[in-house]
Amino acid sequence: MKRRDVLKNIALTSVGVATAATGAKADPALNEEELSAKKKKKSPLAGRTQAEADRDAKLLSETFFTPAEMATITILCDIILPADATSGSASQAGVPAFIEFIAKDMPQQQTPLRGGLMWLENQSRKRFGAGFAAISPAQRIQIVEDIAYPEKATPAMKQGTAFFNLMRDLTMTGFYTTEMGFKDLGYIGNQPNVWQGVPEEVLKQFGF
Amino acid sequence: MSIQIKEEPKQYDVVIVGSGAGGGMAAYTLAKAGAKVCLLEAGGYYDPADPQYVTQLKAPWESPRRGAGTTRAFGDFDAAWGGWQIDGEPYTTVKGTEFHWFRSRMLGGRTNHWGRISLRFGPDDFRRGSLSGIGDDWPITYDDMKPYYDKVDRLIGIFGSVENFPNEPDGIFLPPPKPRLHELMIQKAAKGIGIPVIPSRLSILTQKINDERGVCFYCHQCNRGCVAYADFSSSSVLVIPALKTGNLTLQNHAMVREVLTDPQTGLCTGVSYVDTRTREEIQVKAKVVVLAASACESARLLLNSKSGRFPQGLANSSGVIGKYLNDSTGAGRQGFIPALMNRKRYNEDGVGGMHVYTPWWLNNNKLDFARGYHIEYGGGMNMPGYGFGMGMQNMNGKYAYADGNTHPAGGYGSRLKEDARRFFGAYVGFAGRGEPIPLESNYCEIDPDKVDKYGIPVLRFHYKWSDHEIKQAKHMQETFAQIIDAMGGTPVGDFKPSAENNYGLAAPGQIIHEIGTVRMGKNSGKSALNEWQQAHDVKNLFVVDAAPFVSQGDKNVTWTILASAMRTSEYIIDQVKANKL
Numbered sequence: 001m002k003r004r005d006v007l008k009n010i011a012l013t014s015v016g017v018a019t020a021a022t023g024a025k026a027d028p029a030l031n032e033e034e035l036s037a038k039k040k041k042k043s044p045l046a047g048r049t050q051a052e053a054d055r056d057a058k059l060l061s062e063t064f065f066t067p068a069e070m071a072t073i074t075i076l077c078d079i080i081l082p083a084d085a086t087s088g089s090a091s092q093a094g095v096p097a098f099i100e101f102i103a104k105d106m107p108q109q110q111t112p113l114r115g116g117l118m119w120l121e122n123q124s125r126k127r128f129g130a131g132f133a134a135i136s137p138a139q140r141i142q143i144v145e146d147i148a149y150p151e152k153a154t155p156a157m158k159q160g161t162a163f164f165n166l167m168r169d170l171t172m173t174g175f176y177t178t179e180m181g182f183k184d185l186g187y188i189g190n191q192p193n194v195w196q197g198v199p200e201e202v203l204k205q206f207g208f
Numbered sequence: 209m210s211i212q213i214k215e216e217p218k219q220y221d222v223v224i225v226g227s228g229a230g231g232g233m234a235a236y237t238l239a240k241a242g243a244k245v246c247l248l249e250a251g252g253y254y255d256p257a258d259p260q261y262v263t264q265l266k267a268p269w270e271s272p273r274r275g276a277g278t279t280r281a282f283g284d285f286d287a288a289w290g291g292w293q294i295d296g297e298p299y300t301t302v303k304g305t306e307f308h309w310f311r312s313r314m315l316g317g318r319t320n321h322w323g324r325i326s327l328r329f330g331p332d333d334f335r336r337g338s339l340s341g342i343g344d345d346w347p348i349t350y351d352d353m354k355p356y357y358d359k360v361d362r363l364i365g366i367f368g369s370v371e372n373f374p375n376e377p378d379g380i381f382l383p384p385p386k387p388r389l390h391e392l393m394i395q396k397a398a399k400g401i402g403i404p405v406i407p408s409r410l411s412i413l414t415q416k417i418n419d420e421r422g423v424c425f426y427c428h429q430c431n432r433g434c435v436a437y438a439d440f441s442s443s444s445v446l447v448i449p450a451l452k453t454g455n456l457t458l459q460n461h462a463m464v465r466e467v468l469t470d471p472q473t474g475l476c477t478g479v480s481y482v483d484t485r486t487r488e489e490i491q492v493k494a495k496v497v498v499l500a501a502s503a504c505e506s507a508r509l510l511l512n513s514k515s516g517r518f519p520q521g522l523a524n525s526s527g528v529i530g531k532y533l534n535d536s537t538g539a540g541r542q543g544f545i546p547a548l549m550n551r552k553r554y555n556e557d558g559v560g561g562m563h564v565y566t567p568w569w570l571n572n573n574k575l576d577f578a579r580g581y582h583i584e585y586g587g588g589m590n591m592p593g594y595g596f597g598m599g600m601q602n603m604n605g606k607y608a609y610a611d612g613n614t615h616p617a618g619g620y621g622s623r624l625k626e627d628a629r630r631f632f633g634a635y636v637g638f639a640g641r642g643e644p645i646p647l648e649s650n651y652c653e654i655d656p657d658k659v660d661k662y663g664i665p666v667l668r669f670h671y672k673w674s675d676h677e678i679k680q681a682k683h684m685q686e687t688f689a690q691i692i693d694a695m696g697g698t699p700v701g702d703f704k705p706s707a708e709n710n711y712g713l714a715a716p717g718q719i720i721h722e723i724g725t726v727r728m729g730k731n732s733g734k735s736a737l738n739e740w741q742q743a744h745d746v747k748n749l750f751v752v753d754a755a756p757f758v759s760q761g762d763k764n765v766t767w768t769i770l771a772s773a774m775r776t777s778e779y780i781i782d783q784v785k786a787n788k789l
Contacts, residue, residue, distance in 0.1 A: 047263035172597030197386030
């Protein structure tokens with residue numbers, strides 16, 4: 001079967017049946033575009049329970065980090081994942097806003113994040129006489145070099161290393177769960193298709 | 209607040225409590241046969257095809273937490289409304305013991321998000337007591353159940369392969385999907401060390417079976433519910449079709465408080481429930497009461513249904529209700545397979561779950577524990593969600609980059625993007641799921657001091673693993689390590705299986721396969737139900753979830769719940785026809 005026919009068939013079997021089952025008039029044949037339009041049509045709850053939707057709306061209306069903290073988070077995210085030849089930067093992918101949400105969603109992260117930012121600020125002032133956002137990019141990298149490698153960090157830098165690990169974790173997850181991240185990674189699933197086994201050339205490559 | 213008890217005027221033929229696998233099958237079978245059925249579900253209405261509930265094919269960025277499990281145990285997109293903790297519905301545990309109780313409050317219950325692993329029990333699974341001298345036999349055999357397993361296979365659909373494997377009976381199978389790359393590698397490596405790996409057996413439609421349901425479109429997301437009804441959920445496959453008969457009345461938001469009985473006859477007359485939205489108390493009358501509220505909830509309901517005639521709780525003259533609570537054993541490990549680094553990209557989603565698994569393959573006579581386990585496999589180029597790319601500092605210092613250089617663990621910058629790409633799809637996951645020994649000393653009971661927000665006394669748990677389960681977990685870990693090694697990989701993480709950590713054995717309840725609390729048996733002094741899952745003490749009372757099961761094999765019990773609920777429902781029909789009910 002050709003790919004297009006396969007998808008047409010899926011449109012029929014999935015959405016066609018589904019609408020029939022909910023009592024709506026079954027669509028005779030949806031093409032790919034109609035299928036994707038149908039998918040994009042938002043329903044008020046969109047898969048959330050009312051309590052979850054209310055909680056999300058409340059969190060989204062609140063602010064946790066100060067503008068100064070957000071500025072530092074943005075700088076750090078882009079040091080962790082800068083724009084390069086393959087993809088954009090963490091901030092271009094919206095990672096700072098994701099970290100802001102996580103701090104509200106997971107209160108146990110608030111002290112490690114806020115405290116970590118304060119630790120960084122304090123290091124920066126001690127070493128360079130100004131806060132992290134105000135020092136030069138080269139000076140920032142000097143501090144980051146001391147906290148980015150857990151196995152090499154000196155005992156005095158361990159708390160900074162823990163904070164940087166957390167920032168690296170959140171930045172990686174925040175970036176790779178976006179459209180930009182999917183493209184960078186080459187992830188091409190999450191769509192109707194027909195699994196027909198491992199592609200021939202891959203089987204060959206692995207000796208199957 | 210004035211408490212008024214509302215009585216529904218109508219008397220139903222049957223009232224069923226709970227809409228999961230057992231309740232859904234009973235509702236379907238009885239309504240199709242023409243009985244007037246009332247189905248009570250504590251949670252809300254759910255239809256996996258209704259856009260207001262759909263999470264299937266959503267991308268992680270459609271969740272502000274990228275699908276993290278803050279409000280749902282298995283993440284934002286998972287089709288389980290509930291979890292191990294539910295506001296206002298507490299439970300307690302006896303000090304020094306542990307049990308975690310997962311509940312899905314929704315039409316279809318936990319069948320909406322389950323793994324669709326649909327294994328029949330084998331002949332030996334019904335007679336472990338006489339085979340090993342430990343535990344008890346069922347009052348029925350595989351031969352009693354086989355016709356119902358066959359009917360369930362045909363009605364619901366399951367893929368698999370005919371293997372003639374010992375104690376792993378073949379069913380009526382749709383074609384299985386071909387293995388993914390890591391599954392081929394597991395198969396090859398395991399074969400070399402004598403461990404069988406065969407196509408999995410999941411209730412997912414790889415071919416059309418009727419006009420009500422579509423075919424799998426391979427999104428790997430069965431746990432989110434399927435808009436095409438291409439996998440089994442009680443909501444889509446049983447309850448919604450049963451509603452179309454016109455014989456089924458579904459009442460959502462109905463938290464059942466107790467089963468009502470006639471003090472003169474000792475027979476059930478119906479149930480009393482709380483409407484969770486209005487807090488009204490409502491009584492439903494029926495000629496037959498069928499409980500399918502989940503193993504622990506059904507036990508709780510019976511223990512809470514005390515009366516002058518039934519002072520220990522309903523159908524509990526044996527005192528056995530609540531006892532022999534048991535959950536599957538579970539232990540897991542992850543392996544990193546360097547040969548899979550920098551893989552070619554293609555859509556590897558496949559069905560929602562593994563395409564191959566390992567059935568229990570060893571003889572316990574040569575082992576130091578009494579029961580077996582099967583192995584479930586994970587891996588592949590899966591969709592990133594919350595957690596993706598975390599802990600990179602534990603991996604990226606160990607393996608050379610494309611330019612041949614290694615760099616210190618952790619770091620920052622473009623190398624992290626290369627890390628994400630090179631490690632993508634290079635992990636394999638192992639999960640052992642095994643049979644525990646059902647013990648009288650593992651039980652749930654009514655907490656003497658506490659009620660939930662509806663004023664219903666809550667459960668208190670008392671559960672401890674025995675040496676058999678701990679040794680089984682040890683064996684699982686040794687097996688996982690052998691397979692990882694045979695694949696040329698290394699185990700991931702700092703976890704070292706040892707006696708101190710019970711070899712990673714999951715705490716009771718965490719595998720969500722709990723059974724056994726209203727056990728069936730031939731001896732009414734030692735069991736609450738007979739071989740038809742009918743109460744010894746009350747002939748118009750039945751239990752059709754996993755509470756009646758004497759043991760659970762190493763097989764996930766859903767397929768057996770479906771088969772035995774169908775068997776009991778047909779028995780009810782026959783008994784009514786013969787004027788015996």
